[in-house]
Amino acid sequence: MMGGAPGRGPGSGSGMMQDGGMAYRQLSCEPPTAVPGEVVRVRLSDMGMTAMASGDAPLGMRMVLRATPSVVTAGTVTLLVENLGWRTHELVVLPLAAGALDGQRVPGADGKVDEAGSLGEASRSCASGEGEGIASGAVGWVTLELRPGRYELVCNLTNHYADGMHAELVVR
Numbered sequence: 001m002m003g004g005a006p007g008r009g010p011g012s013g014s015g016m017m018q019d020g021g022m023a024y025r026q027l028s029c030e031p032p033t034a035v036p037g038e039v040v041r042v043r044l045s046d047m048g049m050t051a052m053a054s055g056d057a058p059l060g061m062r063m064v065l066r067a068t069p070s071v072v073t074a075g076t077v078t079l080l081v082e083n084l085g086w087r088t089h090e091l092v093v094l095p096l097a098a099g100a101l102d103g104q105r106v107p108g109a110d111g112k113v114d115e116a117g118s119l120g121e122a123s124r125s126c127a128s129g130e131g132e133g134i135a136s137g138a139v140g141w142v143t144l145e146l147r148p149g150r151y152e153l154v155c156n157l158t159n160h161y162a163d164g165m166h167a168e169l170v171v172r
């Protein structure tokens, strides 16, 4: 629990005032200053336009997953993931089949894609590895040993893949 008494302060009461409603969130925690291997910075965002973004996302919402750089050298790679959106997100690393492009997977009835062959994920707030998701405004990270190949970085929360949260990562 963060400091501050409940029911006090400008955030209480009805509605939430947000300066510049479309602005990215301020990050609530800092990524580690030193991580192993080559660093890929991943930014997750959504155009929720509201701080009340709970429940499953609808199809057709615009969501973005961007990775920089998109090409790295084989070996130790740390994915540093910033959730700049209003919703909880995550990052899962999947192999990309020869000839396939990112975004071509077909989600199941649950709005998620098959995670078979997953190499790992960053889905904890302010921590490394797998958890319950990276909260809005938080950072997560994961360090992986990646062989040469093509990978797809996805957010696999319900409907997020179909809403645009995928990007290719090439390992040489």
Ligand SMILES: [Cu+2]
Pocket (backbone or CB within 6 Å): 063, 088, 089, 090, 155, 156, 157, 160, 165
């Ligand atoms: Cu997401």
